[in-house]
Amino acid sequence: MTSRQRMTSAARKPAAAPEAEAVEAQPEGRWPFDVPHDPYLKIGEVQSMLAAEFPLLTLSKIRHYESIELVHPHRTASNQRLFSPADCERLRFILREQRDRYLPLDQIRELLRQLDAGQQPEGTHPGRLRLIDDAAKRPQPGTRLRLTEVADLTGVSVSDVEEMVDAGILAADPRGRLTAQAPDIVRFATMLLGAGFTLRQVRSVRTSAHAHAVLVTNSIATERARKSSVARERAIASATENSTVISQLYRALLTENIEVELR
Known part of the structure; x- marks a missing residue:
């Protein structure tokens, strides 16, 4: 095909239909890199997508993460937020690090900075990067x-x-x-x-825990009274073991009683 033929062919191609409000894809310079960065999800849709895993996620929390620049949704000409699938994965990462590893937001910010810079060691989980101590969870x-x-x-x-x-x-x-x-x-x-x-109902669980804590500490009163380091270690070990048994017993009793109530 000659250059004249190519120019004629290009001229015949129909022009793309203009959209009411143009939306540009976000620059793919932020992690995750292998997820689409095209923004088309409204904030309510993002919340719905993540609701099954994070039922306590609110719109205000998503806006808060944006305000502190952990996520960067696209803004249209009318100032509407539009999120990409990559933004959703970024939000999921933030929420999991808070829930599962108890990381504060400043450490999550550092993790994201490292991920954005491509500093994730191959084959490792994003939450286990350098400068972030697992003991911090x-x-x-x-x-x-x-x-x-x-x-x-x-x-x-x-x-x-x-x-x-x-x-x-x-x-x-x-x-x-x-x-x-x-x-x-x-x-x-x-x-x-x-x-x-309700708060009152949740408090009743604490009241029950306090009663059993008193039961455990009373059971080691003799060892505690001896004041020696050996007796103290023995008392701590006994209290830990008894606490574990009580926890397991309570779980079994709770499960049994729920099953009975639902019959």
Whole structure:
């Protein structure tokens, strides 16, 4: 084909129909790279897509992640947010790191920075990159946490954490700090509240746990009274073992009683 024939053929091709509002694909410079970056999903559609795995995900939380630049949805001429499948996977990664590894948002930001830079070692999970210590997923025993730290670790708002303290679900020390177990308590309490339980009902679980904690500590009173280091270690080991047995017994009893009620 001559150059004149090629020009004539190109001229005959129909022009693409203009759209009411042009949407450009996002630059594929952000992780994940192997997922389409074409923005066409509205924020409500994104929430619906992730709802099965993250039932507590709200529109305001998605907007918050955008405001702190963890996700970067496209904005149309009318300022409407449009998300791509890559944005959805990025959101899923953020939510999983908060839920499963208890990572605060600043560490998730560093993970995403590394992923965006292509620094993920081949064959490894994105959540196990350099500079991020796996020990960070859980506070060390004996650690005291501020309400803001618990909120950051769990993705729950500070006001919701305060509400759990006021309801007696969380125990704060005189300085207003919470225990290392607080993130787990908040996480599971939030799941129950999302399932329709009330704060008072969730508190009843804490009341039951306190009663059994007293039962366990009373059972090792003799060892604790001896004050020696050997006796202390023996008391701790016994308390740990008894706590595990009580937890397993409670789970079996709870399952049995639910089965009976549903018959």
